[in-house]
Amino acid sequence: xxxxxxxxxxxxxxxxxxxxxxxxxxxxxxxxxxxxxxxxxxxxxxxxxxxxxxxxxxxxxxxxxxxxxxxxxxxxxxxxxxxxxxxxxxxxxxxxxxxxxxxxxxxxxxxxxxxxxxxxxxxxxxxxxxxxxxxxxxxxxxxxxxxxxxxxxxxxxxxxxxxxxxxxxxxxxxxxxxxxxxxxxxxxxxxxxxxxxxxxxxxxxxxxxxxxxxxxxxxxxxxxxxxxxxxxxxxxxxxxxxxxxxxxxxxxxxxxxxxxxxxxxxxxxxxxxxxxxxxxxxxxxxxxxxxxxxxxxxxxxxxxxxxxxxxxxxxxxxxxxxxxxxxxxxxxxxxxxxxxxxxxxxxxxxxxxxxxxxxxxxxxxxxxxxxxxxxxxxxxxxxxxxxxxxxxxxxxxxxxxxxxxxxxxxxxxxxxxxxxxxxxxxxxxxxxxxxxxxxxxxxxxxxxxxxxxxxxxxxxxxxxxxxxxxxxxxxxxxxxxxxxxxxxxxxxxxxxxxxxxxxxxxxxxxxxxxxxxxxxxxxxxxxxxxxxxxxxxxxxxxxxxxxxxxxxxxxxxxxxxxxxxxxxxxxxxxxxxxxxxxxxxxxxxxxxxxxxxxxxxxxxxxxxxxxxxxxxxxxxxxxxxxxxxxxxxxxxxxxxxxxxxxxxxxxxxxxxxxxxxxxxxxxxxxxxxxxxxxx
Numbered sequence: 001x002x003x004x005x006x007x008x009x010x011x012x013x014x015x016x017x018x019x020x021x022x023x024x025x026x027x028x029x030x031x032x033x034x035x036x037x038x039x040x041x042x043x044x045x046x047x048x049x050x051x052x053x054x055x056x057x058x059x060x061x062x063x064x065x066x067x068x069x070x071x072x073x074x075x076x077x078x079x080x081x082x083x084x085x086x087x088x089x090x091x092x093x094x095x096x097x098x099x100x101x102x103x104x105x106x107x108x109x110x111x112x113x114x115x116x117x118x119x120x121x122x123x124x125x126x127x128x129x130x131x132x133x134x135x136x137x138x139x140x141x142x143x144x145x146x147x148x149x150x151x152x153x154x155x156x157x158x159x160x161x162x163x164x165x166x167x168x169x170x171x172x173x174x175x176x177x178x179x180x181x182x183x184x185x186x187x188x189x190x191x192x193x194x195x196x197x198x199x200x201x202x203x204x205x206x207x208x209x210x211x212x213x214x215x216x217x218x219x220x221x222x223x224x225x226x227x228x229x230x231x232x233x234x235x236x237x238x239x240x241x242x243x244x245x246x247x248x249x250x251x252x253x254x255x256x257x258x259x260x261x262x263x264x265x266x267x268x269x270x271x272x273x274x275x276x277x278x279x280x281x282x283x284x285x286x287x288x289x290x291x292x293x294x295x296x297x298x299x300x301x302x303x304x305x306x307x308x309x310x311x312x313x314x315x316x317x318x319x320x321x322x323x324x325x326x327x328x329x330x331x332x333x334x335x336x337x338x339x340x341x342x343x344x345x346x347x348x349x350x351x352x353x354x355x356x357x358x359x360x361x362x363x364x365x366x367x368x369x370x371x372x373x374x375x376x377x378x379x380x381x382x383x384x385x386x387x388x389x390x391x392x393x394x395x396x397x398x399x400x401x402x403x404x405x406x407x408x409x410x411x412x413x414x415x416x417x418x419x420x421x422x423x424x425x426x427x428x429x430x431x432x433x434x435x436x437x438x439x440x441x442x443x444x445x446x447x448x449x450x451x452x453x454x455x456x457x458x459x460x461x462x463x464x465x466x467x468x469x470x471x472x473x474x475x476x477x478x479x480x481x482x483x484x485x486x487x488x489x490x491x492x493x494x495x496x497x498x499x500x501x502x503x504x505x506x507x508x509x510x511x512x513x514x515x516x517x518x519x520x521x522x523x524x525x526x527x528x529x530x531x532x533x534x535x536x537x538x539x540x541x542x543x544x545x546x547x548x549x550x551x552x553x554x555x556x557x558x559x560x561x562x563x564x565x566x567x568x569x570x571x572x573x574x575x576x577x578x579x580x581x582x583x584x585x586x587x588x589x590x591x592x593x594x595x596x597x598x599x600x601x602x603x604x605x606x607x608x609x610x611x612x613x614x615x616x617x618x619x620x621x622x623x624x625x626x627x628x629x630x631x632x633x634x635x636x637x638x639x640x641x642x643x644x645x646x647x648x649x650x651x652x653x654x655x656x657x658x659x660x661x662x663x664x665x666x667x668x669x670x671x672x673x674x675x676x677x678x679x
């Protein structure tokens with residue numbers, strides 16, 4: 001029996017109550033627990049002399065207690081204990097709160113190892129409530145796990161030790177021996193034991209490298225198997241190319257990149273026996289919508305329906321209006337289907353779709369509900385691909401008999417990640433902007449210059465323009481250092497913009513209220529819109545010329561780039577103002593990059609380098625399986641895993657031979673979290 005099939009309650013000390021807590025961490029079985037890797041390590045052997053300590057560092061010191069612990073009572077019946085410790089280089093103060101037994105635990109003149117964060121107060125450096133141990137156990141590397149309320153690190157460590165003891169003496173390694181040797185990887189058993197309880201730093205690094213490689217290899221294999229599976233035979237044939245007659249109707253000239261994208265799609269739909277499965281990736285404003293419209297026209301003129309799924313109702317409505325204008329006079333019938341429509345209107349729309357009376361259907365996730373039936377779906381399009389999982393895309397495709405699939409993304413993804421994220425898709429990049437798009441000037445300021453920025457916004461509004469002001473949060477209390485969007489909007493209404501119409505938009509508003517606010521902003525009934533990042537996607541107001549982003553350090557560069565793309569969409573000179581007083585975490589370098597370039601792919605590469613992959617994937621990694629340890633910014637291991645995946649699939653395209661069967665099982669397990677089944 002697999003350890004993934006053995007419930008965690010079989011481990012000594014874990015009953016039903018603790019099992020519920022472990023479940024919150026995504027751990028339900030013994031196998032899950034073994035794969036629940038530490039987020040960090042406390043290395044008690046890495047001792048820092050007191051003289052070398054810096055405020056803000058988390059360190060280990062080895063020091064003697066210089067004087068007995070002194071404890072005093074403070075307000076509320078609480079206790080504060082102070083101690084002084086020394087080594088050969090200097091002295092340090094220790095402070096403990098509400099530990100009434102600390103004076104009996106630490107003895108004057110004896111030596112201990114203390115671990116904690118160094119802070120500075122008016123009396124000098126000190127350590128607040130450090131962990132401590134005797135020097136004889138000070139050579140341990142201790143794992144530190146992500147926790148939930150009710151579980152401490154000691155409980156998780158004990159459970160992991162018990163789980164590791166259930167591993168068989170000989171573990172079958174899913175990675176073939178020749179791959180292990182080629183890339184210098186340690187065996188699986190060694191990796192699992194040393195990732196949790198490493199014998200030394202070198203063993204820990206070997207274990208990490210091996211497990212990261214394996215996870216990226218399994219992910220690569222899974223994405224490639226999905227891609228090959230999507231190449232099944234399709235009866236959807238579109239032999240006649242009608243795109244040129246549509247393009248000739250447009251009131252503007254397509255760029256060379258747009259024309260190449262249309263040709264790529266038409267060639268897929270005309271010449272292949274398998275369905276098109278293509279991503280069009282283009283920066284904000286590169287003209288993906290016009291390419292999509294040409295593809296839809298080609299689909300309809302060949303006798304099929306096209307479905308276009310957008311991530312928000314605002315964006316679906318916007319696309320519906322754009323398509324209605326583009327297809328005016330062509331005889332092509334455009335249908336809108338969203339969740340906020342009345343039941344009667346939804347029913348009528350679905351009746352027209354099922355009867356084949358609608359040619360292009362634009363909507364939200366409502367398109368994939370069971371109630372929506374297409375008469376003859378030939379092409380399924382999803383916009384902002386990163387907001388839909390693979391499973392949602394598959395459900396839309398299931399509305400037809402192997403229809404062609406086209407996905408769009410304006411999110412710049414570093415080239416090193418493209419094969420992983422979109423491994424099941426062919427990729428077309430639109431790398432030109434249409435003529436007439438004005439380059440947005442980006443400025444980086446501190447809060448000292450905020451009033452000047454607000455005065456500049458007033459000047460723009462006085463000239464008839466509009467502005468966005470973006471805040472990271474919606475409600476007070478999420479972070480004491482940040483002002484909520486609601487409060488900030490109220491402050492602006494009463495202060496800097498008291499004579500101007502100000503609106504507010506955030507994700508917690510009801511869809512109907514959001515639609516109303518956006519309608520007002522689109523009609524210029526609202527001059528200044530205070531918003532959260534809900535405006536990142538789905539707002540196209542050509543009259544808006546200023547995007548001011550508060551606490552800009554809180555956003556990744558890719559998000560900032562998307563927000564900046566909301567302005568500069570018309571004929572007017574446009575500006576993006578980044579406001580931040582933060583000086584750490586490479587803030588100045590990151591925000592200066594935004595001022596230096598408007599190239600989305602360059603920005604994405606810099607974001608990956610400085611911030612890591614989290615900004616691209618978030619907690620759910622946009623439909624990819626949830627990874628336990630792999631780091632996409634490790635480009636060397638990523639490239640090696642891609643190389644190994646290609647080799648293994650050359651040897652066994654479906655991973656069915658004896659050497660790769662165990663890897664196929666790992667692929668199935670990893671992708672089961674996305675709703676995908678790989679038989």
